[in-house]
Amino acid sequence: MSNKIFISISKEYCDLQQIYDSGQCFTWDKTEEGQFCIRYKNTLYYVSQTEDGLSIISDDEDTEQKMIYYFDLNTNYQEIQKLADDDKYLKTCIEKSKGLRILKQDLWETMLCFLISQNNNIPRIKKSVGKIIDLFDGFPSPEQLQTVEQLKECGLGYRDKYLIAAARQFPSVQNQLETGSYEENRKTLMTFLGIGPKVADCICLFALHHIDAFPIDTHIKKIMASEYPEGLPEKYKSYAGILQQYMFYNDLRR
DNA sequence: TTCCAGGCGTATC
């Protein structure tokens, strides 16, 4: 661990604890000192937060650029939050989660995590992903994943076969996914065994950064029924993924 | 014991 860098960003606009609790990343660990250990493309970044920035230690020589990208620090979330100024419900959500950001996570790693997420809960998803990382000393490459037997100890239940099938299919569509539009990528992802509309949208949002993707899970379904029975307002559509995350976080915290 | 979790595949109509 050689490199130590500092990125200046107010905690108000990038809150690691909020992101940690937001259900978009399942591989962060938190140390007793409150430091976050972040795994991105199988490299570890130890991140400490102060009121005015992030101190990051890693052996990656390109830590600063990678973390600016990963945390999407060139996007102005305050501007997007203003969209909700006349929306009492969403405004209340945002007040409690201003520091959330949509991470730009690794595509393959994110696919594995969200294949596991279906009909599952966040602590159990984290546990299963952690077991995979222990077993393979990091996320396995598609080539390393061959049989369901390899995953038996990871507590995946019936989802183990989805990961194996994905490992076989992924290399043939990786390029296409990294350059495609939201609509194209959503369709492509849904050809994978175990990926339906919701998981496809999570991958589109949390890895491919299609911020108009709007994953509808049990929480969001409930929120839509009670807060937006007429559907999501049109002005939200281009940023639906980000706004969805404020609602989801707020519902989780209750 | 039953219910639930960042749902999806399959069968059936």
Added chain:
DNA sequence: GATACGCATGGA
């Protein structure tokens, strides 16, 4: 296209 049902697992 819509709806009903089963599904591994573990915590509440």
